[in-house]
Amino acid sequence: MAEPVLQVENVSKRFGGLLAVDKASFTADKGRITALIGPNGAGKTTLFSIISGFAKPTEGHIRYRGVDITGQPPHLLARQGIARTFQIVQPFTGLTVRENIAVGSHLYRAGRVEALDAATEIAEVLDLGNMLDQPAASLTVAGRKRLELARALAIEPRLLLLDEVLAGLNPSEVRDMLPVIRAIANRGVTIVMIEHIMQAVMSLAEQVFVLSEGRIIAQGAPQAIAADPRVIEAYLGRGAAERMSAGAVHG
Amino acid sequence: MKGISTILVVTTLLALVPIVTTSNVVLNFLVTTLLIALVGQGWNLLGGYGGQYSFGHAAFFGTGAYATAILQLRFGVNAWVAFGFAIAAGALVGAIIGALSFRSGLKGSYFALVTLAFAEVLRIIASVAPVTGAGVGLLVKLDLRPEAFQFQSRLPFYIIAVALVAIAMIVVRLIEDSRFGAYLVAVRENEDAAKALGVNVVRTKLIAMTVSAAITASGGAFYAQYFLFVDSGIAYGPWISIEALLAPIIGGVGTVFGPLLGALVVKTLGELAKHVTGDAPGLDLVIYGSVLVLVVAFAPRGIAGLVASVRNLFQKARETAAGERSRG
Numbered sequence: 245m246a247e248p249v250l251q252v253e254n255v256s257k258r259f260g261g262l263l264a265v266d267k268a269s270f271t272a273d274k275g276r277i278t279a280l281i282g283p284n285g286a287g288k289t290t291l292f293s294i295i296s297g298f299a300k301p302t303e304g305h306i307r308y309r310g311v312d313i314t315g316q317p318p319h320l321l322a323r324q325g326i327a328r329t330f331q332i333v334q335p336f337t338g339l340t341v342r343e344n345i346a347v348g349s350h351l352y353r354a355g356r357v358e359a360l361d362a363a364t365e366i367a368e369v370l371d372l373g374n375m376l377d378q379p380a381a382s383l384t385v386a387g388r389k390r391l392e393l394a395r396a397l398a399i400e401p402r403l404l405l406l407d408e409v410l411a412g413l414n415p416s417e418v419r420d421m422l423p424v425i426r427a428i429a430n431r432g433v434t435i436v437m438i439e440h441i442m443q444a445v446m447s448l449a450e451q452v453f454v455l456s457e458g459r460i461i462a463q464g465a466p467q468a469i470a471a472d473p474r475v476i477e478a479y480l481g482r483g484a485a486e487r488m489s490a491g492a493v494h495g
Numbered sequence: 496m497k498g499i500s501t502i503l504v505v506t507t508l509l510a511l512v513p514i515v516t517t518s519n520v521v522l523n524f525l526v527t528t529l530l531i532a533l534v535g536q537g538w539n540l541l542g543g544y545g546g547q548y549s550f551g552h553a554a555f556f557g558t559g560a561y562a563t564a565i566l567q568l569r570f571g572v573n574a575w576v577a578f579g580f581a582i583a584a585g586a587l588v589g590a591i592i593g594a595l596s597f598r599s600g601l602k603g604s605y606f607a608l609v610t611l612a613f614a615e616v617l618r619i620i621a622s623v624a625p626v627t628g629a630g631v632g633l634l635v636k637l638d639l640r641p642e643a644f645q646f647q648s649r650l651p652f653y654i655i656a657v658a659l660v661a662i663a664m665i666v667v668r669l670i671e672d673s674r675f676g677a678y679l680v681a682v683r684e685n686e687d688a689a690k691a692l693g694v695n696v697v698r699t700k701l702i703a704m705t706v707s708a709a710i711t712a713s714g715g716a717f718y719a720q721y722f723l724f725v726d727s728g729i730a731y732g733p734w735i736s737i738e739a740l741l742a743p744i745i746g747g748v749g750t751v752f753g754p755l756l757g758a759l760v761v762k763t764l765g766e767l768a769k770h771v772t773g774d775a776p777g778l779d780l781v782i783y784g785s786v787l788v789l790v791v792a793f794a795p796r797g798i799a800g801l802v803a804s805v806r807n808l809f810q811k812a813r814e815t816a817a818g819e820r821s822r823g
Binding site: 318336346350351355395 | 673
């Protein structure tokens with residue numbers, strides 16, 4: 245049994261009358277890639293914000309490496325090894341690519357030179373090596389997504405929360421990113437990814453949780469999830485699974 | 496170290512100006528310009544690097560000025576010692592205002608308004624409190640001895656002003672190249688992204704504000720010693736808050752040389768305007784306003800930014816020329 249790095253326990257989040265997350269629970273095991281999928285507005289990003297300390301849950305607890313971290317501010321969680329990327333990329337636009345990454349590298353390096361050197365290394369890994377001195381504002385969508393990932397890696401995380409790092413990339417860019425993400429997990433980093441691109445989820449994730457209307461409605465291996473009628477209904481509407489299987493029989 | 500040698504060269508050149516002229520008019524002009532450069536450098540650390548635009552740096556300038564005068568007049572403290580305490584007092588006021596506004600999450604124009612309000616409250620208190628001389632103000636006792644931080648001529652004051660500006664520039668340059676500096680700029684660019692990378696945003700802003708206030712307070716303390724007079728309008732008046740932000744914005748926000756460049760340009764223009772119009776009151780303010788509009792419209796990164804883009808342009812032109820030559 246793999247040891248869980250992250251345990252989300254019965255977390256709920258209410259925004260006024262809207263229950264964005266409803267008693268959601270899931271775990272992520274050490275060194276594995278766990279995917280969180282679900283239709284738009286299911287509460288995936290809200291859940292990420294709660295885990296990374298940007299939002300406080302209305303109820304429930306987050307455990308990280310066995311310790312209750314619910315309600316701790318983001319910078320303290322980052323120092324304990326929890327890194328996140330933002331769905332809407334948040335580059336430091338006025339800084340160069342190298343300087344962007346170096347902000348993260350500084351977490352364990354006080355010296356400017358060491359931080360910039362560490363940033364250069366990470367940039368090479370993510371194929372940003374030839375854009376080191378370009379301002380972040382000049383990057384393409386794919387470049388910005390890579391930068392987002394590079395910055396998160398710069399704080400040398402144990403747990404990496406990836407919020408749609410593949411969204412907005414073209415198929416060949418997605419293909420380039422898959423091995424990068426897999427390599428991060430192979431180094432022992434636990435990854436939880438929110439992703440809409442099913443091809444990526446199928447190829448990367450070992451465990452998938454499906455969030456719909458704030459609730460976890462299914463969990464399991466990617467292949468099982470893709471065939472799960474509850475999941476199909478969450479995406480395509482009530483009765484869709486039935487119609488599809490009926491169609492398969494008749495067709 | 497890179498950058499610091501440039502600062503030393505420029506400030507040494509400034510310190511050598513009295514070899515060319517020791518005219519009181521010129522030195523007086525340069526001292527006030529350097530004073531604005533110093534106060535502006537304080538503002539620049541918080542506003543230029545940290546992105547927190549204060550409209551109330553008078554609060555720190557005035558605290559420095561009053562602390563110097565009060566410690567000498569009421570407690571008989573030596574002027575140099577009082578100067579040190581004045582800087583500490585300014586830093587304390589900065590830390591208090593910073594703690595109150597940053598902890599409650601004030602940003603942008605709200606932060607600007609709150610700092611303006613603090614400076615105005617201090618001005619009104621100073622204009623009625625007996626300890627600050629109320630409406631009359633405070634006259635520092637004339638005691639023309641170097642031990643009392645007073646001099647027969649303007650020359651020593653000028654050298655001290657250059658030294659203070661040099662120190663402030665070196666401090667800012669060292670911060671620029673440190674972890675704290677990287678965090679400060681990250682906070683300016685994007686607070687959420689900074690938090691996600693382990694930056695304690697409130698603490699970073701608070702330290703920046705404290706150091707910023709200390710630098711600006713040193714300007715206030717210097718002012719009190721140079722003019723030997725302080726009242727509430729001078730110390731806590733909006734004029735100094737405006738000069739403090741004008742110099743770096745015109746010179747180039749978030750650059751080490753911005754405040755000095757800006758102060759030189761603004762003060763020179765103001766002086767010229769006075770000459771041309773024969774001391775028409777308020778005309779220098781019109782000039783400030785026009786220059787500010789022009790800078791914001793055409794050179795948002797100030798004169799320093801303008802210089803950098805022109806240099807880039809030349810470099811590109813040279814590269815293209817070189818490329819064509821190698822091809823031809």
